[in-house]
Amino acid sequence: MRILIVEDETELADGLEAILSRENYSVDVVSDGESGLDYILSKMYDLVILDIMLPKMNGIDILKATRKEGIDTPIILLTARSQLSDKIEGLDSGADDYITKPFDAQELLARIRARTRVPGSASTDELSFGDIVLSKHQQQLSCGERLVKLGNKEYQLMECLMINSSRIMPKDMLITKVWGPLDATEYNNLEVYISFLRKKLRFIKASVQIVTTKNVGYSLEVCDNG
Ligand code: CA
Numbered sequence: 001m002r003i004l005i006v007e008d009e010t011e012l013a014d015g016l017e018a019i020l021s022r023e024n025y026s027v028d029v030v031s032d033g034e035s036g037l038d039y040i041l042s043k044m045y046d047l048v049i050l051d052i053m054l055p056k057m058n059g060i061d062i063l064k065a066t067r068k069e070g071i072d073t074p075i076i077l078l079t080a081r082s083q084l085s086d087k088i089e090g091l092d093s094g095a096d097d098y099i100t101k102p103f104d105a106q107e108l109l110a111r112i113r114a115r116t117r118v119p120g121s122a123s124t125d126e127l128s129f130g131d132i133v134l135s136k137h138q139q140q141l142s143c144g145e146r147l148v149k150l151g152n153k154e155y156q157l158m159e160c161l162m163i164n165s166s167r168i169m170p171k172d173m174l175i176t177k178v179w180g181p182l183d184a185t186e187y188n189n190l191e192v193y194i195s196f197l198r199k200k201l202r203f204i205k206a207s208v209q210i211v212t213t214k215n216v217g218y219s220l221e222v223c224d225n226g
Contacts, residue, residue: 171190
């Protein structure tokens with residue numbers, strides 16, 4: 001999953017990025033409000049962590065503008081402990097949750113998991129489709145007893161396909177979800193990573209396949225290998 005951090009305190013932003021990256025989230029950081037809103041409006045994020053006091057545009061105005069555009073990406077506000085009015089105004093303006101600074105990393109992670117839980121999945125650590133299970137913490141894919149480790153991009157790609165398993169994912173959407181807006185050099189690698197994943201699916205003898213729909217994108221399907 002891809003998370004956007006909008007925070008102008010460099011140390012805090014770096015700390016957050018490190019915590020989230022360790023948990024296998026893809027993370028982008030921006031440090032002013034205007035850029036923050038631009039990034040949120042791109043709709044490529046699964047969750048946003050938004051500071052309130054920001055240069056150029058404050059977090060509350062960003063929230064209001066985002067919801068006015070009909071974008072329902074989960075947003076967790078970062079607030080100072082004393083500012084109760086900020087919390088109330090934030091929730092009234094469409095924030096899903098808030099966390100007060102200084103915060104506990106485990107608490108923040110729990111709140112993120114709660115806000116990004118995939119409907120119908122029993123565990124926050126695992127996604128399943130057909131006979132395969134993707135484990136977030138171990139970053140591995142398994143089918144029965146057989147399992148295989150995934151690299152970071154392979155994991156992000158598989159997660160995106162599994163979360164959206166009922167539909168065909170357009171190539172450009174997969175690219176922005178997995179590589180983000182800041183890493184354009186890797187754009188040609190999608191096909192390469194899809195082929196890595198196909199090899200790994202064969203290796204664990206999964207009945208799930210990645211199907212290509214020409215000029216549209218990729219989707220997961222359960223195939224009867226007979
Ligand atoms: Ca700030």
